[in-house]
Amino acid sequence: MTANRTRLLSRSALMVTAILISLPVAAANDFYAGKTIDINVGGSPGGGHDAYARTIARHLPRFIPGAPNVIVKNMPGAGSMRAAAYIFTHAPKDGTAIAAVYPGSIVTPLLNPKSKAQYEPTKLNFIGSAENGARICATYQKSKVRTFADVLAQDSIFAGSAPGAAAYEYGQMLRNTTGAKIRVVSGYKATRDMILDMERGEVDGMCGWDWSTAKTQRPGWLRDKTVNILVQFALEPDPELTKLGIPQIWDFIKDEDDRKAVKVVVSQQVFSRPYIAPPETPAEQLKLLRAGYDAVMKDKEFLADAQKSRLDISPSTGAKLQQLVHQIYATPKATVERAKRIIAP
Numbered sequence: 354m355t356a357n358r359t360r361l362l363s364r365s366a367l368m369v370t371a372i373l374i375s376l377p378v379a380a381a382n383d384f385y386a387g388k389t390i391d392i393n394v395g396g397s398p399g400g401g402h403d404a405y406a407r408t409i410a411r412h413l414p415r416f417i418p419g420a421p422n423v424i425v426k427n428m429p430g431a432g433s434m435r436a437a438a439y440i441f442t443h444a445p446k447d448g449t450a451i452a453a454v455y456p457g458s459i460v461t462p463l464l465n466p467k468s469k470a471q472y473e474p475t476k477l478n479f480i481g482s483a484e485n486g487a488r489i490c491a492t493y494q495k496s497k498v499r500t501f502a503d504v505l506a507q508d509s510i511f512a513g514s515a516p517g518a519a520a521y522e523y524g525q526m527l528r529n530t531t532g533a534k535i536r537v538v539s540g541y542k543a544t545r546d547m548i549l550d551m552e553r554g555e556v557d558g559m560c561g562w563d564w565s566t567a568k569t570q571r572p573g574w575l576r577d578k579t580v581n582i583l584v585q586f587a588l589e590p591d592p593e594l595t596k597l598g599i600p601q602i603w604d605f606i607k608d609e610d611d612r613k614a615v616k617v618v619v620s621q622q623v624f625s626r627p628y629i630a631p632p633e634t635p636a637e638q639l640k641l642l643r644a645g646y647d648a649v650m651k652d653k654e655f656l657a658d659a660q661k662s663r664l665d666i667s668p669s670t671g672a673k674l675q676q677l678v679h680q681i682y683a684t685p686k687a688t689v690e691r692a693k694r695i696i697a698p
Contacts, residue, residue, distance in 0.1 A: 384638060385419030388449055392425045392628075393440065395433025395454040397543040401566030403427065405483050405626050406453040408662055409646075412655040416645035421449075429542060432517030433458045434470055437629065441472030446631045448638025451480060453628050456621035461517035463682055464618070464693050468517060475682050476632040478639050479674035481646040482624040485667045486565050487591035488519060489599070490527060492558030493551040494579040501583045501600060504533045509557040512547035513537040519561030520544060522618065522696040523586060527560055529695040530615060531605040535560075537698070545570065558583070563625060564591060565665035572663065586619050614691040617684055624674050643671045 392410055396402040403425070410423040428436040433455040444450035459477075462470040490511075492498045498509045504527075513521040516539075524537040538556060541547050547559045548571060564585070567575075574580035585594045586602050602619075606612050628646065630639060649655050650668040659666050684692075 383419060384448070385417050385421040385641070387421075388419070389422040389424055390417070390448075391444075391450050392423060393428045393436045393444070393450065393452040394425060395428055395430070395436030395452060395458065397429045397545075398427050399545050400543050401563055401569065402433075402453050402455065402626060404566075404569060404662060405664055408655070408658055408664060409483065409649055411658065412649050412652060413645055416648040416652070417641060428452070431468075432461065432515045432521070434461060434468065434472075434517055437474075437477070438471040440629055440631050441477065444631055446633040448630065448634050448642060451628055451630045451642065453626065455518055456624050456627055457517045457519050457522065459624070459627060459678060460618070460621050460681060463684075463689060464696060465516055466693070473632075474678055477678075478630040478632060478634050479624075479671040479678065480628040480630055480639075480642050481650065481671045482628065482669040482674055483626040483650065483667075484563075484565060484665055485623050485669055486563055486625045486665060487585050487587035487594055488523060488560075488619075488622060489562050489564050489567060489585055489594070490523070490558060490560040490583040491562060491567065492581045492583065493554075493574070494581070495552075495554040496557040496581070498557050498583070499581040501533075501605065504535060504583055505531065506534070508534045508536070511535045511537050512541050512550055512556045512559045513539040514541045514543075514547075515539060516696075519563075520547065520559055521561070523561030524559070525698060526615060526618060526695050527584070527602075529697075530608070530611045531602075561586075564594060565625075565663075568665075569663040587622060588616065588619055610688075610691055611695065613688050614695050617681065617688060617692045618696060620677070620681055623677060624669055627674060628671075639671075646671070 392406050394403050394406045406425050410425050413423045414420045436452045437454050437458045440452045459474045461468050498504050511524045527533045528535050550556045582599050585599045
């Protein structure tokens, strides 16, 4: 009798333990049921980040337990620093608000002390990045600047956005490290506005243009050979651009300290399309968001959709991004100070 009672008590204890262990998992799996996840895009409609976010949003619900709705909202401003600040300070902290931001918004608080960023990048939670890509400087056929030799020899005007955005800082960086005779005109809200002015002949070109975005926004330029790609920015040469004969920025930077500083700036391209969540996001929700995002990046339907939209997919995980951002912020002070100078007017 005593032995039977002992066995019954042991079984009951095991059942209670199993139930208690399963409760957090069940709660996490049920959390998103009937809810909506907002993807706040730190750029205007029609831009590259907007295109990626809307494509991802169409597929993400299939890979989040509870199949929540996923809605894309545009929150442009200050090179997507506005969206990053919203996620850090005001967004819901329960895993229902994330943001797609420019990589520049992650390094700007380090490189631009005047930015007054209302967030700390090392405290953000990174979900993943859809692309690890190259950037380019390019001019349109109406410009007399058609090669890198031209940009070194004659004055030219390049379109730019705001400090913290690649379309502003890469032009400054090109001028300050290679002697390129360009003047960056800032104030543009989106790359599509810069493209229109290039077509009108009001500016010669633009720098910091994501190669994948260029192919998406103006495929006809490449097909008709009406675009002049002057140089590529990447830690490693992009195979497609290299095949086209496009030189790397490293071919034109002679000073070793400048090369180290440029690498700090260019390292952000490893997370060309970063997705972030608030620092206080619960661990279970963050785990689900990361797992869902990683699953989307491998999904055949998503990859076919991305190919149809001419979106390059070369993903990085949230854990990898988290580690890389901490490494960037651990850069020696002297190199950081030099990087600050080379992206300044």
